[in-house]
Amino acid sequence: MVSTEKPQYRVIGTSPVRPDGVDKVTGRAEYGADIKLEGLLYGAVLRSPHAHAVIKRIDTSKAAALPGVKAVVINADFPAQASGDLDLGEGRANPMWLVDNVLAGSKVLYHGHAVAAVAATDLHVAEDALALIEVEYEVLPAVIEVREAMLETAPVLHPELRTNVRARGAPAAADRPTNVALHMRVEKGDVAAGFAEADVVIEREFTTSQFHQGYIEPQNATAFWNRDGEVTVWTSTQGAFSVRDQVAALLKVGVGHIKVVPMEIGGGFGGKINVYLEPVAALLSRKTGRPVKMWMPRADVIRATGPTSSTFNRVKIGAKKDGTITAIHAYLAYAAGAYPGSSVGAGVSCATAPYSLDNVLIDGFDVVTNTPKTAAYRAPGAPASEYAVEATLDEVAEALEMDKMDLRLKNAAKEGATNAMGQPLAKIGAVEVMQAVKSHPHYTSEIQGEDIGRGVAMGFWFNGGMETSSSATVYQDGTVGLVLGSTDIGGTRASLAMQLAENLGLTMEDIKPQVVDTDTVGYTAVTGGSRTTFAGGWVAYDLGEDIKKRLVDRAARIWSVPVDQVRYEDGGVSGPAAEDGSARRLSFQEIAGKLQGSGGLIAVSATSRRNTQGAAFAGHIVDVHVDRETGKVSILRYTAIQDVGTAIHPAYVEGQIQGGVVQGIGMALNEEYYYDDEGHMLNASLLDYRIPVANDVPMIETVLVEVPNPGHPYGVRGVGEVPIVPPQPAIRNAVADAIGVKLYHTPMTPARILDELLPRE
C-alpha cells in the first residue's frame, strides 16, 4: 500500500472474516430462490420471438383454462401510466416506459420482451400455459446498431419520440419521429482554437458491443398481495427502496403499503436496480390471492434484463510537441435499447475526466434501438467513452514519440482544476496513481518474448453519495446491533460494522450488522455508485458519535460528575478520579451492562445525504501475448493501481478491483451480444456469451494508493466501479504493442484479430 497521510486505526485497514461469511459458505444464506410459502404459486413469462412488432391481438383464454393455471396477466392489467420521472439511485425511469418494459404495451421492441405472464400451481404447468397464449404480431423492421438507428430512414420505435436537445449552440430538433431521444453537450474553452495550436491532431472512431453484467444469480421475485391491501415483495435487488418505489408507481399503490424484503444477492453490478418480475408477481398475486414466485431462466436474464449500451464514439485529440493536450472533441452515441435512458450522460462526464483540459467539446446522443432496455453496469457509461479517449491518447503518444505515462502525467487532473462541465475537482489521486504506475516494476520491466506487448490506461469514475439511513442499539452484553438498509453485495456488512467499531473502539465482531426490509429502516438508496461504504460509513460514524455522547452522559449520571469531565476514549468512558483517588473508568462492555439500571438501553438512528464522496481514479498495466495463428489474446500479467481513499477492509477492496478487472477483460476480449439480421439475440447463454473463466485471467496484482477523501471521517472513497474502466483500452493498447495491429472495436475476439492479421481478401 502507498499511503500519504493516514491516522493510526485499530480496525480500519484489517481484513476480518465477514459477518455473513459462514452462512454463505455453508449454503444457509437465504436467496430469493429459497423462499417457500404456504399456497405458493409459480409464475412464468411469455416473451417476444420478434425484435420489433405490433401486438395485434392477445388471447389468453386457452392458457387461463388449463388446469392448474390460476391467473394470466398482460400489460392492460397494470394501471395506465403518464410520463414521469422516478429516481432509481443509479439511473432514472419513466413509469410510462417502465411498465411497457415489464409487460409490452402495443408493441414489442426487442427479442425477449415480456408479453404476458402466468401463475400456476407448478412451474411446468405455467410453462405449458405459455404455449397456449395466442399472440398475433405484425412484424416490423428492426434496428440494432446505434448509427443506423440515428438515420432518418431507420425504423422508428416510438412514433411520439422527439429529440430533447440540451446542447448549447446546436440546432433545435426537427418535429418528426426519431430514435434520438437526447442530444447533450458539454463545452469548455474553444476546441477550434485548441486544435489550431496543436502540433499533432489524431481522430479515431471506436465501437463497443453490448455487455451483460453476468451476475450468477438470476433475477427473482416473490410477491404476496394480502386481502387487506398490504403487499410484500421478496427479491434480489441492489435497492429495496428502489424496488418499493417502482412497484408502488407501476401498481399505483402507496409506498406505505408495500414492504420489500431484500434477500441475499448473488451479484448485481447495476443490473438489479430496475424491476422486471416484481410488479408482475404482485399483479398475479392480487389476482389469485396467493403468493407468487418467479425467477428468470438464464436466457431471459441475458436477453431481457439490462445490459450496457452498444456505442459508437469518435474522439479527436490535439497536442503540442511537449505533450500538452490543447483540445479534445468527442462524439458519443449510446444505444439505450428499447426505451430512452442510456448512460451516455455519465459517458460524457467521465470521458476526459482524468485530465485537466482547457478546451473540450463533447456531444452525447441517447438513441433507442430494438435491443433490451439498457441498465446500469459498474461505472455505467464510463468504460466506452474512456476507452475511446485512452486508445486515441496512446496514438497521440506514439505520434509525439513520448512515453505513454509522461503524456498522461503532463495533463493529469489536479485538485482545483475544473472538469469538462466547468466544475472544480476536489482532492483526487490522479497524479499519485499515475506516478505509481510509472514507477511500478511492472511498467519499468523489460518485455521479453515474441508477440508480447504492454498497454496502460487510466480510468475515472465520480462515485455516488446519496441517502442512507441506519440505526444502532447498544445491547447490555456490550455488542451493538447495526440495522442497515443497504443490501450487501461487496462485503458492506463488514465495511460498515468496521467503521462503527473503529469509532467506538470496539472490534468488528462486537458489531452485529443486519440488512432489513423497507419497513424496518429509514430510506436508503441503492447499493450502487460505489457509495455504500462511503455513505453507510458516514452514517456508522454519526451513529458512533451519538452513542459515545449518550454513553458519556450516562457515565456522568452514574458517577454523579459533570458531563464535561467525562471522556469517551479507548473503547470506554473515563471520568475524573474518585475521592479515594481511584480512576473512574468503565469499558464499553461494563457501561453497557449498567444501561438498563441507569435509564435504559441506547438506541440511535441517523441519516446521511452527503455528496462529498470524492472521485475514484485507477491506472492499469497489462502484458498480453497474441497468438498470430489463431488471433487469441492471453493476459500474461495485470497490475491494477487505484486511489482507494482509505481501504477499510483491504482484502475486499482488492477483491473489488480484481472483480472489476475480470469483467473488463471479458469486455475487451470475448463478451458481446450477437444478433442476426432480424434482430434476434442468439447467444443468450453463459456458454455462448463468454464471460471469462478462471483460467482466462492471471493473478491480478493490486496496488492500493491511499489518498484519503477529505469529505469522509475515515477518508473513504468508493472503490467498486472504477476498476472496470481501464481494462478495455489497456488491453487494446497492449495488443497494438504486441503485434502492431490497432483495433477499434471491443471485444477484440480472435476472429476480429485474425481478420487484421490474415492477408486482405
Next chain:
Amino acid sequence: MQAVRYARASSVDEAITMLREGGETARVLAGGTDVIVQARERRRHIDLFVDIKHIPELMSLTLDAGGGLTVGAATPLYRVYGDAEVTRRFSALAESTHVIGGTAIQGRASLGGNLANASPAADSIPAMIALGAVARVAGPAGPREVSVADFCTGPGRNVLQPGEFITSIHFPARPAGSGSAWERFIPRNEMDIAVVNAAVSLTLAGDVVTEARFSLGAVAPIPLSVPTAAEALVGRPLTDATIAAADEAAKAAATPISDMRGTIRQRKHLSAVLTERVIRRAVERARA
C-alpha cells in the same frame, strides 16, 4: 419440462423392449447431459427415458489382448481419459474427452451420448473418426456396426433407426509407429464449444507416413473425414512441405458457416492451423 416416465434397463434386450414399447417419444438415457437439457428446454419431446447405465457392458472399458479398445456407450468420460493405456495409445481420444464440460459433466457424459447427439462441433467425434472407431448398435432388427465416420447425417441427426441405440464404440488396435492427437480452438481457455476441432491418427515407418486418418469438426454439418489430407501425407516422407499440403487439403475440405461461434474465414484458416498442430504432436508420439 413436461412430466416424463423413467425406466431402468438391466440388459440390452430389456432396453430394446422398453424402447419398442415406448415408441417414438422414448429415448435412451446415458449421462443425460444433452437429452435432459433438451427436454428441459422443450427442444425435444420425450415421454420415456430408458436408463442404460445399469447394463454392465454399456458401462465397460476394455482393452483386448490384440490391443483394441471397446468403450461402453454409457461409460463416463472421466474413465476414458483417466485410463493410462488409453491416454498412451489412443491419445486423441483422451485429449478430446478431457475437455468436454467440467469435472461434474465428465462424471456423467459418455462417448455414446456425444456421438448420438451428432453435434457438428462434438469434441470426441473427430477423435473417434481419426482413430477409425466403429459404433456397435443394438435394436429391434438385431445388432449392427457403423463406422463413426458414417454415423452422423446432419446437425443432431444420425443413422439410428427407431428403437436403435449405441451399445459400444470399438477402436481397432494401434499399429507400431502410430501416434494420434486432437486439438480444438476456443476463444476462452475452458468451458467452450469448438470453433474448429481437428484430429489425426498416423503411422510412420521411418520418415514415411504409411497410414493417416484426419477429421475436422465444426466446419460442416457433420464432423468430417478428410481423406484428401491423408492423401497429401501417405506414402511420402514427412516434411514441412507435405505437412503444409495436408494443412491446405484440410482447409479446402472445410465448408463452414459464419455464426456466433466463428466466421467462415476464421474456421477455414483454423482448419489448416489445427491440422498442422495435430500432425506435429501425433508425429512426436509416433516416434516416442
